[in-house]
Amino acid sequence: MQGLHYDLDSFFPEGPDYLQEEEICLKDYEDLKRLYPKWARYISGVIEEYTDRFEYEGSILYHEYPDEVSVYRMAEEIFDIAGYEAGDDDAGIITDIIRLMLCNEIYIRRRRHEHTRIFRERT
DSSP: OOSOOOOGGGTSOOHHHHHHHHHHHHHHHHHHHTTSOHHHHHHHHHHHHHHHTTOSTTOGGGOSSOOHHHHHHHHHHHHHHTTOOTTSTTHHHHHHHHHHHHHHHHHHHHHHHHHHHHHHHHO
């Protein structure tokens, strides 16, 4: 079969280099989150605490194809936990922003989970 062949090992360095790179990426991510507006930093903290409950193997966060209904439900729960009211004028916009931030948090956690899983398999 012809086509492009990628050396996947080059994408996932071994040993301490991987860990060091992952730490740099996470620090950069945290630094950028400090630039969020105050209300978005608050929501981000609520999202982090909420998704911490799903940090286990087989969790909805790590399904191959995340269920759209589940992501919507999670965003609604975070909306309630954050103390917003459904009758607020901006409730729809806030829920949409929460859903965006939740998807970003899920992506970060899935990436970290996959990289650590691959690293553990190599050692």
